[in-house]
Every structure is written in C-alpha cells, then in structure tokens.
Amino acid sequence: MNRDLMDNSTLDTLEAMLRTRTIEELAQQFHKAVDAIGEFYCLLANVNKFQPGAIRPTLSSYPKEWTTHYIGNNYGQVDPLLPRAMQTTVGFEWNTCDAMMNKKEWALAADIYEIGVQDGFVLPIHGPGSSVFFASFGQAGRTMPLRMQIALSMLTMQYHQRYQQLTAPQVIQPDILTARERECLAWVANGRTTSEVAEILNVNDNTIKFHLKNAQRKLECTNRVTTVIKALSLGLISI
Template identity: 30%
Template sequence: MGTNLETFIESTQSVASAAVLKKLFLTAIAEEGYENVVFARANNRRLVSVPWSEFPTGYLDTYRAEEWDRIDPVVQRAPSARGPFRWTDTQPRSGFNKQEKTFFEQCRELGVHSGITIPIRGIGNEVDLISLSLRTQDRLPPDRTTHIYMLSVQYWLKYCELTDRREQETVALTSQELECLRWCKEGKTNWEIGEILHISEKTVEFHLSNGMRKLGAANRITAVIIGIKRGLIPL
C-alpha cells in the first residue's frame, strides 16, 4: 500500500531540483489517499511563509485574507508538538470554541478537511509544517502516520539540501548509537533493542538520546531518516 519508504528515499537521492522533488513527494502522498498538501513555515504561532501548496482554488487566498493562522488550532499546536498529529487531536477537552468551529466549517466548505500535520524543526525558532488533507467528505485513509511522517521528513531534508537551508555537518556516532538506530529503523521498541543487544532498556534510551542530539533530531524517526540520508544507516 502506497510508496515504499526505501524506494522514495532512493528516488530522491539524485534529484537536482526542488520542483522534481515536490512532484515525487506529491505522488507519494496521493498514493496514501490525500488530495491536499501544503508546505508552510510558522514562527511564534503565525505563518511566515508558504513555499508551496496544493489546495482547491481560492482556499489559500481566503486563509491569508482572513488571517486564519491567528485561530487555526493546527498552527497554534505546532510549536509544542513533538511529532505528527491529526487535526482532531487539537481539540481541547472542553471542545473547540465558536470561532474555531466556524473556521473548520469554512475550511470544509472550501474543500479542506480531515487533515494530518507533520511539524519539523526549522532554522532558529521556525517550525516547518507539512499538512495533508482531503477535499471531499469520504472515508479517511488508513492510519499510516509513521510512514507519512518518514516520507515528509525525507522530503524536508532533501529540500533543505537543495535550498541550502541546513548545513550538512559531519556527525560521529558511536557503534552502539548506530546499532540502536538501525534497530529503530526495523520498528523495534527500546525493550526489544535491549534484548537483542543484551543491554538494559535505560542504556538503549541513553544511546538513542545521544544519537538524536548529535543528529539534531527531535525524535527517533527523524534521527533514522537523517542517518539513512547521511549514509550512517543502510537502507
């Protein structure tokens, strides 16, 4: 189902332009069942730019004119989110307020609903957002959050490389840090990795934490993608 992650990574390795990279990413996302995609940047809970988007005609113009980012729960949630989240996850226990409910209703009328957002730490205090959503009221795609997250992180890393937004520093990981990340790639839990390597779960957490810090990754999934891209972790 959908694009194989390793195939996607391999197909983007030799890409020389952001336009070709975007096309590959949109194809992969479409295969996951999503029709709308936007790549945006936020700072201090406001959008500062939208490098590109694939929305129904008129949606982005309306969003900007109404300054919806001031009330958009997705934009407000992004700075504190540590991983991907569905738009429904932004609803507080007390429910959305009237303004937020109206916002989501207007989005649905314009062909944007049932979304998932991948926040990625950008430069400084910026948060880069990749959001996917549907255009028509239909059955939601299967929950493939982790897979979509990894596709998005790979897109972002390659985009940064092409646009010189992120320096590719030389990173030296220890053999145990690399081994733990390699087993993360295989979907193993910290406990399972500990059993395989004959070390404690806390030691696994220690090595993974160090590896993530060295790679500048907010979580293990991002660390794995960066490790693959830099040739530290084999496909």
C-alpha cells in the same frame, strides 16, 4: 527492527526524496508519495512560534482560489490549527480542535467544507529558536486511520530534512562514522535485525546496538530509521 517499517518500498520512496537535487524535484517526489497514500490537500510551511498567523508556505496543493480566499479573509489569524501546532510536538487530527473553536474559527471550518475537506492531520516539527515546520493534510473523510497518519508523518519528516539540506547544505566529514558503524547501518538499511547483523558480523547484540547508537549520535538523529536515511542521503552507506 520492524521489517514492515524498513521494507524496500518504504526505503525506495524515502531515498528518492533524499536524493533530489532541487526544491522542485523534492516537491514532485513528495506529491507522488502522498498521492500513493490517499487523496489530500496538503500545506507545508514555515511558521514563527510567536507569529503563527504569518505562515511562509514551501509547498501547497490547495486550489489557488482557496488560498486567495484564505489570505483575503485573514484566516491565518484565526486558524485554530496554527496555535495548537505551536503548543505541541506531536501530530493531531483537525477534529481535536472542535471543542475549543469560536465563531470565527467555525466560519473558517464552514468555508473549507465547501471545497470538500472535512477533517485532516497536522504534524508540527519544532526547530531551533522560534521556528516551526507546519505540515497539514486535509481530506474528505471524517477520520484518518492511524497507519495513514504514521505514513504521512514519515514522509513529512523526510521532506523537512531534505528541504533543510537543500536550503542550507550541511558539511559532513566523510570519516565521521567508523567503518564498523557504516557496516552496521548498511546491514540495517537492507532490512536486517540487530540479532541478524550480530550473527553476520560474529559479535553480540549489544555490540551492534553500541555502534548504531554511536552513529545515531554522530549524525544527530532521533532514531534508527532516520539515522539510516540520513547516512544514505549523505552517501555514507549504500544499499
């Protein structure tokens, strides 16, 4: 495992978000984490894939005047970021939509330039059915470094996970993971690589991979990082 990805500061930030008890606490932790990365206007919202213009924000740091202007001009119906987000499962920079924009869409772009936003980054998270979680970050710069996109993506995924937990709490059986699976995850959470965990537990690498894969499947996660974070948030392991 990449030690940079799972260093203590990263885990501390993500764990703080996942230990929040209210939506308000979660929003505060998210804003704090985003501010540590850079200066952005951010919008997080739930969107129906078949009605992308009807967004339901869960968090926004845009000025109230801009939000009123956006709604008053019905910009949700012409915002090029929304249909693009409905059609892709990967993050993208705003400027990748430029070549396909029409006159009304350029009018929206011109208006947002007025508040100092020139480019940004969008991460869509597609849920069950027609639901899509839409995260958009606007910035003054014309391009956004890849490492910044990665950092914002990680924060957004953990915000979304915790938001889902707070609004629809999951019921997880305490014994869903075996003792060995919890042990392997705990060592990974403390920054150990597969080989290091294997040496500590006196087994081979494949055995550790087997237990981690089982834990990932049981917790319905997509990778090792999110498995560790979910196990921490559910109290299945500690660091």
